[in-house]
Amino acid sequence: MFSGGAELPSSLGSGRVGIRLIHRRDARTLERLLRENRAWLEPWEATYPGIPGPTPGEVSLRPTIKRMLRQFDEGRGVPFVITYDGAVVGQLSASDVSRGALWSASVGYWIDAGHAGRNITPTAVALAIDYLFATVGLHRVEICIRPENAASLRIVEKLALRYEGRRLRYIHIDGAWRDHDSFAITREEVSGSMVDRLAPPS
Structure with a gap:
């Protein structure tokens, strides 16, 4: 279990790439990255039906980070930042953590355009x-991706996640209900570690 806001182990890294628990002090860096990557990220950003949302990077992320950390304390999610050579270059979250008979979570992520295509994500x-x-002891992890998102599809291809099917009009993204392809993996499908499936990041 994870609870109490404990730090993630410092060993969560491979070469120049790392992930760690998000901190409130990361807000300014993430806000800057969201502003600089507006055109790059907008087609894949979640929106709310009928409600015009604020432009990412134009409002403080501190309340969002506070909410993420509360969910971490409650065992409902794990919010990471992605680092490269120690610098924050993106964000990754495990959300909808379920226990009971499921023991599953969903993973979502984004990265600075200048660091894309280098095996970092x-x-x-x-x-x-x-x-x-x-x-954490979960049994299953899933990633849902828009069929048009070629960059994200390459990630699940590299990691050899199993295709589970298409969810029609699944999530409201960029102003409309969008289809998503679902990919998943269970603990039984992993021999060794997931990192072993990848070439070293450039």
Whole structure:
């Protein structure tokens, strides 16, 4: 179990890539990255039907981070930042953590455009899945991706996640209900670690 706001182990890293628990002090850096990557991220951002939302990076992320950390304390999610050579370059969250008869979570992420295509995000996702299986004790992790999001589809391809099917009009993204393809993996499907499935990040 994870609770009490405890730090994630410092060993959550592979080469130059790392993930760690998000801190309130990360807000300013993440806000800057969201502003600088507005055009890059907007097609994949969640929206709320009928409610015009604020532009990411134009409002403080501190309340959002506070909420994420509360969910971490309650065992309902794990909010990470993605780092490269120690610098924050993106964000990754395990959300909808379920116990009971399911023991599952969903993973979502984004990265600075200047760091895309360098195996950083696949490595961060692999580290997160390894943590969720080995430390949190989950049985299943899923990632849902818009069929048009070629970059994200390459991530699940590299990690050899299993395709489970298409969810029609599943999540409100960029102003409309969008189809998503569901990919998943269970602990039984992993021999060794997820990071072992990847080439070293560039």
